[in-house]
Amino acid sequence: MKRKKQDRQRHLKETIDANPFITDEALADRFGVSIQTIRLDRMELSIPELRERIKDVxxxxxxxxxxxxxxxxxxxxxxxxxxxxxxxxxxxKKEHVFSRTGIARGHYLFAQANSLAVAIIDDDLALTAKATIRFTRQVKAGERVVAKAEVQKVERDRTLVVVNSFVEQELVFSGDFLMYRSAQEQ
Structure with missing residues (x-):
């Protein structure tokens, strides 16, 4: 059932506020309207396109x-x-997937999560000491993976980083990364 324009625009704004990385295509699917309608709604609401929202964040x-x-x-x-x-x-993209199945190669999802776990460390030296990972759904070409990392625990020379990766709002990968770092003052 289609929503009235004002109601749709209100929900559109709320959805983008909650997830600024959502694509116009995903919004069109969610609201049951064309991509062009989503773009017109965004223009009326002065909501920038995805690339600009990403830059703003x-x-x-x-x-x-x-x-x-x-x-x-x-x-x-x-x-x-x-x-x-x-x-x-x-x-x-096409180069990230198996040619026969169109499914993303796991090492790309791992590389995204692992490099994010390294990048989050506030130290000149950060190495992965141990990783426990889970792939929870296949990812296909054309999908956008949003990886979210959070530091759970910092000890003298170890930091636990949890990374969860999503396509839309669906979990596709999760990992616990125990990171080695230079000894920190406690």
Whole structure:
């Protein structure tokens, strides 16, 4: 059942506020309207397109990565608070998937999560000491993976980072990363 325009626009704004990384295509599916209708609604509400929303989040939320060069991070970091939390985005492309099945190769999802776990560490040295990972659903070409990392525990030379990766709101990967770091003062 289609919603009235005002109701749809109100829900559209709430949805984008809750998840600024959602695509127009996903919004169109969610609201049962065309992509063009979503774009017109966004324009009327002065909500920027996805690329601009990502840049806005990144400019507001980015500390400087210490543990590795930015070009070595797999995925695009859009939120980084060292030793607290981080978010990165990976658009799964044809080169990331198996040619026969179109399913993303697991090492790309792991690389995104692991590099985010390294990047979140507020230290010049961060190495993965141990990782416990779970793939919970297949990811296909054309999907956007949003990885969210959170520091759970900091000890003298170890930090536990939990990373959960989502497509839309669905969990596709999770991992607990025990990270080695230079000894910290306690």
């Amino acid at each position: 990144a400019q507001k939320q980015l500390d400087e990565v210490k543990a590795l060069p930015m070009e070595e991070v797999f995925g695009e970091i859009v939120d980084l608070q060292l030793d607290e939390r981080a978010i990165s985005i990976l658009d799964v």
